[in-house]
Amino acid sequence: MPTEKLTFTGHAGDTLAARLDLPGGPHLATALFAHCFTCSKDITAARRIAARLAAMGVAVLRFDFTGLGHSEGEFENTNFTSNVQDLHAACAALEQKGMAPSLLIGHSLGGAAVIKAAPDMPSVKAVVTIGAPFDPGHVTHNFADAIPEIVDQGVAEVNLGGRPFRIGKSFVDDVSEVALSSSLAKLGAALLVLHAPRDATVGIENASDIFLAAKHPKSFVTLDDADHLVTRPADAEYAADVIAAWSKRYLDLAPPAKPADVPEGIMRVTEADPNGFLQDVQSGPHHALADEPAKYGGTNKGLTPYGFVSAGLGACTSMTIRMYARRKGWPLDGVSVDIAHAKEHAQDAADPGAKVDHFDRTIRLTGDLSDEQRARLLEIADKCPVHKTLERSSTVRTVLA
Known part of the structure; x- marks a missing residue:
């Protein structure tokens, strides 16, 4: 996933830092991500969601x-309204690049901010909230003990997530006056609400209030036992997959015409988890995951690389048999193919220690077929193009992009 570092000017003239995660292939749409209260653009959920969307052709701008x-800037001088203004500044920066966002994603207070900002962004077709509060003033419970000092002194230092932050009175006053009901009523975009029932920071009732106040089309998906920050990679991955699948319905993700010299397109594999082996596999509109079993350091969330090779052999075998039986008009009701892969010592190799890949293929044919027809279909299985590719030597040419 190519990433471009960029900056733009925020609401008060400060320089804001951003990352633009770009698709490795065609750019089909753009998303804008708003992080949670006192978080950053680089939290686990933001990174994983950006990677997953980029794999399907959606560029993602996430900023601090x-x-x-x-x-840059002083956090103590910001408030909810300024966050919304920063979102508009980010949107303007994307528009200047010819990449007006069609998808907004907001996490926690960032979710409330995207709801507030969306009605004034004509390009936005879909909005996603993750653990968002219906009442943005809800966030003040994180530093309730310091509110008297904030009101009296105008500012106070509070500890949030083990880090010190200075919260100003303008933030407390501003966030207490925000109501999302009117913004939800005039959202003008599809809404997806993601929330964990056990969220101890922003209760699940907030998701219900947001959902009920919004007009259709709207959807709600539970994040089960995820924590508020969606810190576990598996939860972040699940949220990313849900967003990716849901947004296809509302974003124009039709890929451009494929180059004439690449009739079957390009298969692109992108690392999804640099700490493990998980990979995003994308071919046009089709997506899959590749991984390794847990005992080999993976998370077992997708087929192994050799699993994909076996799948290719099995699929091609079944298709080839079906095509032949259809052409002959034979009563073939169904085909299934079992593939087992192993590496075995080569019997005829010059090197006694050499190993070759061995595929065991078991074919099941159902239908009122004669013994002769079954025998012929078994012969046809060996005509499968992938079978032929695996049996003969192949050449892999590699260049650095």
Whole structure:
């Protein structure tokens, strides 16, 4: 996943830091991601969601709000309204690049911010919230003990997630006055609400309030036992997959015409988890996951590389048999193919220690077929193009992009 570092000017003239995660293939749409309260653009959920969307052709801009992460400015001088203004600034930066966002994604308070901002962004077709509060003022419960000092002194230092932050009175006053009901009523975009029932930071009742206040089309998906920050990679991956599948219905993700010299397109494999082996496999509109079993350091969330090879052999075998039986008009009701792969010592190799790949293929044919027809279909299985490719030597040419 190519990533471009860029900056743009925030609501108060400060330079905000951003990452634009770009598709490796055709750019089909653009998403804008708003992180959670006092978080940054680089949290696990943001990275995983951006990677998954980029794999399906959606560029994702994720940035640090004013005073957070790598962005300039004083956090104590910001509030909810300024977050919304920063979102509009990010949208403008994308528009200048010819990449107006059609999808907004907001996490926690960022979810409330995208709801507030969306009605004033004509290009937006879909909005996703993750663990968002219906009442943005809800966030003040994280530092309730410091509110008297904030009101009295105008600012106070609080500890959030083990880190010190200075919260100003303008934030408390501003967030307490925000109501999302009117924004939800005029959203003008499809809405997906993601929330964990056991979220101890923003209760599940917030998801219900958001969902009920919004007009159709709207959807709700539970994140089960995920925590508020969606810190576990498996939960972040699940959220990413749901967003990717749901957004296809509302975004125009039709790929451009394929190059004439690449009739079957390109199979692109992109690393999804640099700490493990999980891979995003994308071919046009089709997506799959590749991985390794847990005992080999993977997370077992997809086929192994050799599993994909076996799948290719099995699929091609079944298709070849079906095509022949259809042409002959034979009563073949169904085909299934079992493939087992192993590496065995080569019997005729010059090197006694050499091993070759061995595929055991078991074919099941159902239908009122004669013994002769079954025997012929077994012969036809060996005509499968993938079978022939595996039996003869292949050449792999590699270049650095």
